[in-house]
Amino acid sequence: MATISAASDQVIAGGAPPESNPHPSLEAEAHDFYSSLTDLLKVVQFRDRDRACCYDVSVAQCYALQTVAEGGPLAVNDLAGSLFLDKSTASRIAGALETKGYVHRRGDPDDGRVVRLEVTPAGAALNRRIEDDLSEEYARLLKDFPAEVRTGMIRLLRRLATTFSSRVDASGGSCCTIQKD
Amino acid sequence: MATISAASDQVIAGGAPPESNPHPSLEAEAHDFYSSLTDLLKVVQFRDRDRACCYDVSVAQCYALQTVAEGGPLAVNDLAGSLFLDKSTASRIAGALETKGYVHRRGDPDDGRVVRLEVTPAGAALNRRIEDDLSEEYARLLKDFPAEVRTGMIRLLRRLATTFSSRVDASGGSCCTIQKD
DNA sequence: CGATTATAGTTGCACATGGCAACCATCTCT
């Protein structure tokens, strides 16, 4: 697994060959990007399903744990918004995490309706472990790429996330209205 | 956090001096990468759920359609492998796509057990439309990056996908065996 | 102040997804 790097290293280090056309084909690149991102998503969606159970949480629970761990005491509704899920689903996820001892519910002192979610020490530890394990993997992959690519990739990922996220917000949560034909 | 990175960095980079870390922020970058990729995945998993219905297929069906469209006549088993799904699930997805008229099953002339999946014209058109729509979006996002960075990022994505994919293959498909603590 | 409305959360229900196991049909190998 760590052995993939050898062959393509020089190519990567050398960067893109300076061809006559500096933008050979943005469309082709976009298509490559689409297909590689799709491939990655396919794998990751499966990998995450598989991996999550190693940590005794589902994928959604893992996302929720991360969100709660980073977002401080978080209302169920906010968790739902952050995960793009219905509040009922968020409530159930919170319940599952609570049962497993990774978060606990506490009533908001200022608003009796609100239930605030907080990570327990165990939850914080689990979140950190997942984070570290994945970061370690990513570090292994990133280190073979030049700094501009690494930082560019991170920026691009962020931009993708925010772009899609705003799109989702705009579309209102239910099915969008694109016509079939 | 990820402690392996520093050590292996020198090996790969071929003689990074151990004095000051030549990649002082690799760990930080890996963490950024993790968090931005996670954010993207959260959004995309939702967005895809939402978007797919616009095209009258589920997320898995969309992946399957793409795989069949690109992979030529494809056995159900191969589709399952490509999507990291059980063959029964692949069979059902194929059935759904067949019902919708996007693929059709045909017995393999050389092997009576095998069912080959092929896209119909409608399926090919749908796949192309999805592909074009997304590629267009990606082109808009990519065009702000220099060409070398773009190609580097695409390569990075590919490597991510292949690395994770090989990991999944190696792990055998069922749940891995990492202990909880 | 009391009544109405809005908001946060939980729960009941239904549906979609996906895996496992059983099963059948076909192929391959002695």
Place this chain on the structure above:
DNA sequence: AGAGATGGTTGCCATGTGCAACTATAATCG
């Protein structure tokens, strides 16, 4: 030809998720 292997389908079940109904609390308005 018989035994086992392989590809595919189906039954069954667990999980995840949204919608709607419901409860409890807050906010607003008379």
